[in-house]
Amino acid sequence: MEFFLQQLVNGITLGGVYALVALGYTMVYGIIQLINFAHGEIYAAGGYMGVILISWLFAQGFPPFVCLGAALVLAMGYCALLAMAVEKLAYQPLRQSSRLSVLLSALGMSIFLQNGLMLTQGVYDRAYPTEMVQGGFELGTVMISYMQCIIVGVTALLLVALNVLVYKTRIGKAMRATAQDKTMSALVGINSSRIISLTFAIGAGLAAAAGIMVGLYYGSVRYDMGFVPGIKAFSAAVLGGIGNITGAMLGGLLIGMIEVFAAGYISSEYKDVFAFIILIAVLYFMPTGIMGENVDDTRV
Amino acid sequence: MATLELSEISVRFGGLQALTDVSFCVREGDIVGLIGPNGAGKTTVFNVITGVYQTSAGQVRYDGTPLRALRPHKILALGVARTFQNIRLFQNMTALENVMVAQHCRTRVGVLGAVLRLPSQKREEERIRQRSLEALEFMDLGEFAGELASNMAYGLQRRLEIARALATEPKTILLDEPAAGLNPAESRDLMHTIGRISELGINILMVEHDMKVVMGICRHIVVLDHGVMIAEGKPEEIQRDPRVIEAYLGNELN
Amino acid sequence: MKRALYLLSVLLLASFVVAGCGKKDEKAADAAKAGIKIGSLGPLTGQYAADGNDIKNGVLAAIEVMNPEMGALGPVTLQAEDDACDPRQAVAAANKLINEKATAVIGAYCSSATIPASEPLIAAKIFMITPASTNEKVTERGMPYMFRTCGRDDDQSKAAVKFMTDQLKAKNVYIVDDKTTYSQGLADNVEKLAGGAGLKVLGHEHVNQGDKDYSAVLTKVKAAKPDVFYVSLQNSASAAPMLIQIARMGIKTHILAQDAVYHPQLMELAKKDAEGVFLTFGYTDKETPSYKKFAAAYKKYGEPGAYSAYSYDSTVAYLKAVKAAGSTDPEKVKAELMKLEFDGASKHIKYKENGDSGSNYVIQVVKDGKFTNYWNPETGELFK
């Protein structure tokens, strides 16, 4: 039981991070049916921006929460701008082209950004000041570190904010409308380019937050850190039903849980295999994912 | 002066000449009917006006502003709204949300304000909600505000499309076969509603097959056949025009 | 407005390139000159980049020291290849070095890259001297031009088990490895030897290479309460998050690691969570003249990593043999290399018939952010 609860806590932590990254994939797919391969690199860029900012702020003697808060806001902003730039330069000009060309462009962007990170930041791991947040507490027999609390807290906050944005505001409605029918949404006065740009920005902001928290949690970042979590988060998005926001959150949590429990009860070496087996199984019985729906392709 | 002016519009789709030199105006206070057999190019005219299709030649002006280079949402912002022949609601949203989304271009608050729930944003949300409810009430849809669009009956969906177009606060509205699929009672209601829209000071351009509807409310009629304008004038003139009878009414009546 | 947006976009993306333009690689400098071309092979990118670059830098330092001595045979140049610790990429890099007429290759890092890369190299009569691959198989395949300057895992695992039983008085151990030829080979050896030494193996788990989340494994370890936690991971970048998470989960036990995690990066990344970690590592006396000479030449590349000195010694050994042979003819150089005996930076170098140069594993501990000699398995005593 103790073991189960401990794994549950670990799974929620990991799953939250996957959920944050998965949202970027799902939102972009929902709105322009593109698998944004460069998303993992945006997450890595967020991790790096975080290490640069936090190291500096912490060295200046600011308290941990100020460092973390400021780094989160600035890195999320930076990555949002970066993702918008990528969209503007690499995807928007191809809006009328075949899906394959945009996909290739995304792949190219991913390689470009990863190599850019390598050139500018070096090939070595870069250390986060992990001493900033240390320790934890025991809840019964379950060990919960403060870092886990922060990850879960920030993730929950961001997920709530996203839900408010998407379901309670005019911008969210515009995003949902654009995702459903770009032509029609333009015809009720929505600037779809702006909304697409915004979608990239929001997804990137969430990924940047995930990048920072992962950096703090594991203590370091590396230029190629976006690849594996990128694939897992993408799987999470597919598992949840690509294009569906609630699905991405669920999918992320699920992949995190599966991984941790497979590692705990079966073996660590098979945890990824297990995550993908579940993915395939779900897709076999529910081809559109857990929350997926069949959105028909209406055209003018 | 909210005048929609089409001059010598031509549209080509590959080898198909969908429109050839179409010119007409929708003036202040007008209710103009656009009629013609299936495939005549009526919907294409709408698509050209609203910026969905580009013209091969010719010019559309609204209040003197050329629309050629403008993207659809800009044209809408100038005050031209439309509905679709085949209903295109946002199926996953409620009736109210469908209407609220149409207020997008009339409102301001940015992302940050929205996420942080700033007071200005809350006030604006509230204002949007009020206006949207008014638009629903106007179309007698008040009680369906919380209904998912996809769950609504066909006739209600048609009315919701019009409510949504009205919510964009247009000066000119383009209705593409609004009576299609409606029963006679619903059609009568619709004619009445179109009259009320006109009374709001909104100019109307409508495509309609139901001749009773067209002849009953339109003050001016434009007839298209194979992309060419074959007649234009008052309803009683059109009814007498031999070319129209041959090309269109003739077909229908026989 | 549109223009400005595009400009901003370009600038943002440019931020990914500009900072990198300043530093140019040395390698293009003296290409196309005659002389001796040495290849280096190791992961220059990816998670093991730090170790691969140590190897490359060790070779560079050695070339700098040896070049003045090479006379008409010189100059010696380096061609550094990246194998990313991937068997296929290692073979491709080996073939490239064959085409580029390298006469010796120093590398690789991962045993799982060294073994496949050695096939085409040795067939082309090119020396391969590994400064880092400790898996036994590297030198047990009867390959005439395969040499090893570092120690062997069978010896390393013996030292590890001896330390656990004799010094730590451990009754049981929990083992984790990350499934590479090196790390799993070592872990399997330890598991085998533990039985004979009366050390109970409470569990042997495998994690994936490059994993960062060890929470599941560590939860098991915590529950098992072992006397020693034997952590066999491919490098310091994998070990650092492990140590951070061990500390965070409040696991209090002895931790024993091995040579691959020996790198200043370990303390950089894990900071105080690395304190007290034991590791098996080849004994190096840092007070000898040859070590000091190496340290001086290496200074500009930063602090030496686990294999910097071995890489330096491998290069020096090869060049000394070439000098003695008066040519790069493989047969002649091999004859000289077998005769060669000298005090290297890492240890006293003398290659045996199979290409090995012997092991001298001791136990080190991380103390005050530094690797410090701790216990000598030969004498069974603590270092002073």
Ligand SMILES: Nc1ncnc2c1ncn2[C@@H]1O[C@H](COP(=O)(O)OP(=O)(O)O)[C@@H](O)[C@H]1O
């Ligand atoms: N996007 C398009 N691509 C090719 N042909 C089109 C397109 N849109 C309309 N057409 C053609 O143009 C002609 C006019 O269509 P339309 O304007 O929809 O007629 P209607 O008067 O029935 O509304 C038809 O022959 C139609 O097939």
Ligand SMILES: [Mg+2]
């Ligand atoms: Mg039509």
